[in-house]
Every structure is written in structure tokens, then in C-alpha cells.
Amino acid sequence: MNPEVNEDKSSLYNKVVEGKAQVYFHKTKNEVFYNPIQEFNRDLSISVMNTYSNVNNNKKLKILEALAASGIRSMRYALEIENIEEILANDFDQKAVDLIEENKKLNKVESLVKSNCDDATLLMNSMSRNWKSKFDCIDLDPYGTPAAFLDSAIRAIRSGGLLLITATDAGVLCGNGADTCFTKYGSVSLRTPACHELALRILLQSINSHAARYSKYIVPVLSLSIDFYFRIFVLVYDGQMKAKESINDIGFFHVCPECHTFYQQNYGKTVPTRGNVKFVFDSTSPYDxxxxxxxxGTLKLVGPVWTGKLHDKIFIQHLLKYLNTKTTDDFKTRERMIGMCNLAYEELDNPLYYILDDICSVMHCETPNHNVMRSAIMNCNYQVSYSHCAKNSIKTNAPSEVLWDILKRWVELKPVKEKWMGPEYRLARILKTQPKIQVDFSIRSDCTPESKKNNLLRYQEPPPFWGPGSKPKRKAEDEENSKQQNEKNQKVIEELK
Ligand SMILES: [Zn+2]
Structure with a gap:
């Protein structure tokens, strides 16, 4: 036990209240810190785990918080999840574990929460020996990438268990550092308007590949792009056949860097043969x-990515039912959770999306009202939805040719300025092909999704002080090191004068 913690706590700690928990944080800057922006993440995790327990006959959950820091999650889980068997709050840093012990006493959850000081991967691997030691839920909430923890987490989860994974390395996953993305996730990212959904799909592909090597498979229940990070909830099951079949949900995208059209290519498909279901490799490209x-434009290759479903709609229905029984006293971020879960529920399962302003700027044309565009797609007998990832998104099961044909018909109504029509511009190449379809732009009464009609909080602007926060110590050390280095350099320069 750290002797410091027996002293007057107010001189050492700040106390924060979140949900039903009170939590001490070190006063010193860059120690284990409190990030208020993550309250949404914690509220959502509690709601998802309660729903998970409810749909499994109020199953008692054995939970691991693998990278617990102050233990704020574990405190809240102990106080706010209805069916708990045990929570193990682990951190590599003894100071963090001492803080967890203090927080356990403060919240009177000593009987539910155990603390542990270990490397998370060693701990999870050692817990993977038998069913009893494994967990129903494992929460990975690292600073930056979860990549190093995926393999051991997959091993330490019970069949049918729930993995909760945060990734804050949004830059890497969204295409700034495709090479780093390849080393972390075995997949190449690309900066495109749909990069946030691509990031979710890269993460899911990586989780699936770890699961598959242990003859396990994943079922994503909710995969969200939130502010500056990603949060994924997946069920992991044992099953060799299904693990093999998961290749059906893995593929690539060929993305045009100029007009942002994307072309999906899977490895293969499952076909029924003589009463059995059989997978056939069919990686012949359907396109040139x-x-x-x-x-x-010259296409770029992105992937491999998860091309299967991002969410389980039935699970989201249960989750929304649960949230309807709660108030903003229970969860400060309740309205946002309901808004975002409704968006996820309404989302089409077709991968990726276009951004309306973006495709109109490709065409150099006036941007139609969202409802006009949505109605035009629906009038062509295709479906359309928003993506929870982006405000102005168009997600559709219409082939990209149809979408561009709609815009070609739109510019017949709203002509583009003459100067963009010259042969040196991209637009001339796009307009070379005549639209094949007639388009009806009349607004439909059913073009507005329920979430918008009901005025839900669908896209919350990020708060002004948003950001993942700094990794404790590291940043201060880095700053100090670079300051010292600068001073040294300055001396060398002065000596040379
Ligand atoms: Zn293009």
C-alpha cells in the first residue's frame, strides 16, 4: 500500500462524481487523469452490458477491465450494472492500482471489485486456461491502439462473451499513416469521406482475424464512431465452421481518390450445394x-476490411428499450445514446457512404436538399439511410452508377458553370457517359427517417476541449526531454558562434 494514500486525501486527489460513482484522481498533472469526454463511452458501456445481461436471462457477469487506470469504469460497473459476479480491475502501474484500492473503499464496492497489477496481455493469457477463469465481458480502453491486446482478449473471453473495445488512434485508422495501420491491424487505411466507417471495418477485420485463428467467430452488436475515437461491442463465439465462413464478411474496397466512388470486392461467397452450405472462392473482380x-481516376486499394454487418439490430432494439427505462439522472448522456443508437438502427447494412456536399463538389453543382437526394434514390427503387459516422452522409444499396446518374440528371436541372465543363476538368470525363435512368426528384413523404422526425439528438458537435487526453507521464516526459534537447542544441549553437 502506498503510504501517501493515508494522508489527507484532498491534498493528493481531486474527487470526481460520475454516474453513481465517486472517484479520486491524482492532483498532479499527467498522472492517472479523468477525461469527462469519455462519460458517453462509459454510459454506453454500462447500458450495453446491462442489456447483454438482460437478453441472457439476467446472467451474472464476470468482467475484466484490462487497462483500468483510476478504475472509474470498474467503480461505475460495480454500482450500475445489475448482475455482477465479479469485476477485475487491472493496471500495469502500481500507483494506478493503489488508486483503484482507494476508489473501491470510497464507493464501498470491495466485495465486487478486485484489483490486480500486471501486464494486461500476460494476465489475459493466464486467465484463458479454462472456462471458469475466463470472462463474460472484457473491456479494453487503452490510450491509442488496442491492437496489442486483441489476441489475449480473444483467448480470455468465454464463448458468447462480450468484448468492448476502444480505439483512439483515429489518425492511423482513418488513413493518416496507412503503413502504421498495416503494422497494427494488418490492413491499409485511406483518407476518404467514408474513412470513419472504414476505420470501424478495419478494426472488426482485425478482431475477426484474431478470433478465427482460435476457431472463434465474432458477431458485432454495435460499432460506433464517436468524437475522436471508435467503440466496438462484439460477441465472440467458439465455432470452427463459422470461423471459416467469416471469410464471407472480409473483403476490399477500391476507392477513387478523385470522385470517392468505392467498389467492393469480397474474397468469395457461400453457396448452397446439395442441401449443404459451401463457401466458394470467387475473387474474380466484378469491375475493371x-x-x-x-x-x-486511378483506384486505390483499401483493406482487408470487415464487409459484414456493423450492428445487430435486434440487440439495438433491446438496448433502446433499456434506455427508455432510464432518465438523464441515470445517464447524463442518455439523449445522445438514444440518438446515436437510433441512427445505428436505421443504418442500412450496405458498407460505406457518400457525403452529399462532397459528391456535389465533384460535380461542381449546387447541393440539393438532403430530402431531394434521398427521395430521388428512393424514387429509383433503392433504399437510403444516413450513417451515424457523418452528418451529411448518404448510405444506399443503389450501385454507384445510379447515384452518379441521379447527379447527372440534377445538373441538367441546375446547370454547372461553363468554366468547369472544359476538357481539362474531371467533370468532362464524368459527363462523357450519358445517364441511363430517368430520375424523379419529387419529395416523398417517407424520405425522412424516424430519428429525424422525432427530433432525436442525432449528431452532437464535439465539445471545444475534445481530444483523447494525454497518456499519463509520457507527454510531460517528452516535453521535458525536448526542452532539455533544445537547451543543449542552443548551447552548441552559441559555442559555435
Ligand atoms: Zn472516380
Whole structure:
């Protein structure tokens, strides 16, 4: 036990109240810190785990918080999840574990929460020996990438268990550092308007690949892009056949860097043969993938990614039912949770999306009202939804040709300025192909989704002080080191004068 903690606590700690928990944080800057922006993440995790327990006959949960820091999650889980068998709050840093012990006393949850000081991967691997030691829920909430913890987490989870994973390395996953993305996740990212959904799909692909090597498979229940990070909830099951079949949910995208059209390519598909279901490799490209079909741009390869479903709609229904029984006293971020879960529920299962302003700027045309565009797609007998990832998104099961044909018809109504029509511009290449379909732009009464009609909090602007926070110590050390280095350099320069 750290002797410091027996002294007057107010001189050492700040006390924060969140949900039903009170939590001490070190006063010293860059020690284990409190990030209020993550309250949404914690509220959502509590709601998802309560729902998970409810749909499994009020199963008592054995939970691991693998990278617990102050233990704020574990305190809240102990106080706010209805069916708890045990919570193990682990951290590599003894100071953090001492703080967890203090927080356990403060919240009177000593009987539910155990603390542990170990490397998370060693702990999870050692707990993977038998069913009893494994966990129903494992929460990975690292600073930055969860990549190093995925393998051991997959091993330490019970069949049917729930993995909760945060990734804050949004830059890497969204295409700034495709090479780093490849080393962490075995997949290449790309900066495109749909990069936030691509990031979720890269993460899911990586989780699936770890699961598959242990003959396990994943079922994503909720995969969200939130502010500056990603949060994924997946069920992990044992099953060799299903693990093999997961190849059906893995593929690539060929993305045009000029007009942002994307072309999906899977490894294969499952076909029924003589009463059995059989997977056939069919990686023949359905397109001429040298050039973009729309603008003749040179395509870029992204992936491999998860092309299967991002969410389980039935689970989301249960989750929304649960949230309806709660108030903003229970969860400060309740309205946002309901808004975002409704968006996820309404989302089409078709991968990726376009951004309306973006495709209109490709066409150099006036941007139609969202409802006009949505109605036009629906009038062509295709479905359309928003993506929870982006405000102005168009997610559709219409092929990209149809979408571009709609815009070509739109510019017939709203002509583009003459100067963009010259042969040196991309638009000339796009307009070379005549639209094949007629388009009805009349507004439909059913073009507005329920979440919008009901005025839910659908897209919350990030708060002004948003950001993942700094990794404790590291940043201060780095700053100190670089300050010292600068001073040394300055001396060398002065001596040389
Ligand atoms: Zn293109």
C-alpha cells in the first residue's frame, strides 16, 4: 500500500462524481487523469452490458477491465450494472492500482471489485486456461491502439462473451499513416469521406482475424464512431465452421481518390450445394478495377476490411428499450445514446457512404436538399439511410452508377458553370457517359427517417476541449526531454558562434 494514500486525501486527489460513482484522481498533472469526454463511452458501456445481461436471462457477469487506470469504469460497473459476479480491475502501474484500492473503499464496492497489477496481455493469457477463469465481458480502453491486446482478449473471453473495445488512434485508422495501420491491424487505411466507417471495418477485420485463428467467430452488436475515437461491442463465439465462413464478411474496397466512388470486392461467397452450405472462392473482380467507372481516376486499394454487418439490430432494439427505462439522472448522456443508437438502427447494412456536399463538389453543382437526394434514390427503387459516422452522409444499396446518374440528371436541372465543363476538368470525363435512368426528384413523404422526425439528438458537435487526453507521464516526459534537447542544441549553437 502506498503510504501517501493515508494522508489527507484532498491534498493528493481531486474527487470526481460520475454516474453513481465517486472517484479520486491524482492532483498532479499527467498522472492517472479523468477525461469527462469519455462519460458517453462509459454510459454506453454500462447500458450495453446491462442489456447483454438482460437478453441472457439476467446472467451474472464476470468482467475484466484490462487497462483500468483510476478504475472509474470498474467503480461505475460495480454500482450500475445489475448482475455482477465479479469485476477485475487491472493496471500495469502500481500507483494506478493503489488508486483503484482507494476508489473501491470510497464507493464501498470491495466485495465486487478486485484489483490486480500486471501486464494486461500476460494476465489475459493466464486467465484463458479454462472456462471458469475466463470472462463474460472484457473491456479494453487503452490510450491509442488496442491492437496489442486483441489476441489475449480473444483467448480470455468465454464463448458468447462480450468484448468492448476502444480505439483512439483515429489518425492511423482513418488513413493518416496507412503503413502504421498495416503494422497494427494488418490492413491499409485511406483518407476518404467514408474513412470513419472504414476505420470501424478495419478494426472488426482485425478482431475477426484474431478470433478465427482460435476457431472463434465474432458477431458485432454495435460499432460506433464517436468524437475522436471508435467503440466496438462484439460477441465472440467458439465455432470452427463459422470461423471459416467469416471469410464471407472480409473483403476490399477500391476507392477513387478523385470522385470517392468505392467498389467492393469480397474474397468469395457461400453457396448452397446439395442441401449443404459451401463457401466458394470467387475473387474474380466484378469491375475493371484499373480505372474508376465514373471519372477514370486511378483506384486505390483499401483493406482487408470487415464487409459484414456493423450492428445487430435486434440487440439495438433491446438496448433502446433499456434506455427508455432510464432518465438523464441515470445517464447524463442518455439523449445522445438514444440518438446515436437510433441512427445505428436505421443504418442500412450496405458498407460505406457518400457525403452529399462532397459528391456535389465533384460535380461542381449546387447541393440539393438532403430530402431531394434521398427521395430521388428512393424514387429509383433503392433504399437510403444516413450513417451515424457523418452528418451529411448518404448510405444506399443503389450501385454507384445510379447515384452518379441521379447527379447527372440534377445538373441538367441546375446547370454547372461553363468554366468547369472544359476538357481539362474531371467533370468532362464524368459527363462523357450519358445517364441511363430517368430520375424523379419529387419529395416523398417517407424520405425522412424516424430519428429525424422525432427530433432525436442525432449528431452532437464535439465539445471545444475534445481530444483523447494525454497518456499519463509520457507527454510531460517528452516535453521535458525536448526542452532539455533544445537547451543543449542552443548551447552548441552559441559555442559555435
Ligand atoms: Zn472516380
Amino acid at each position: 478495377l484499373n480505372k474508376c467507372q465514373n471519372c477514370e
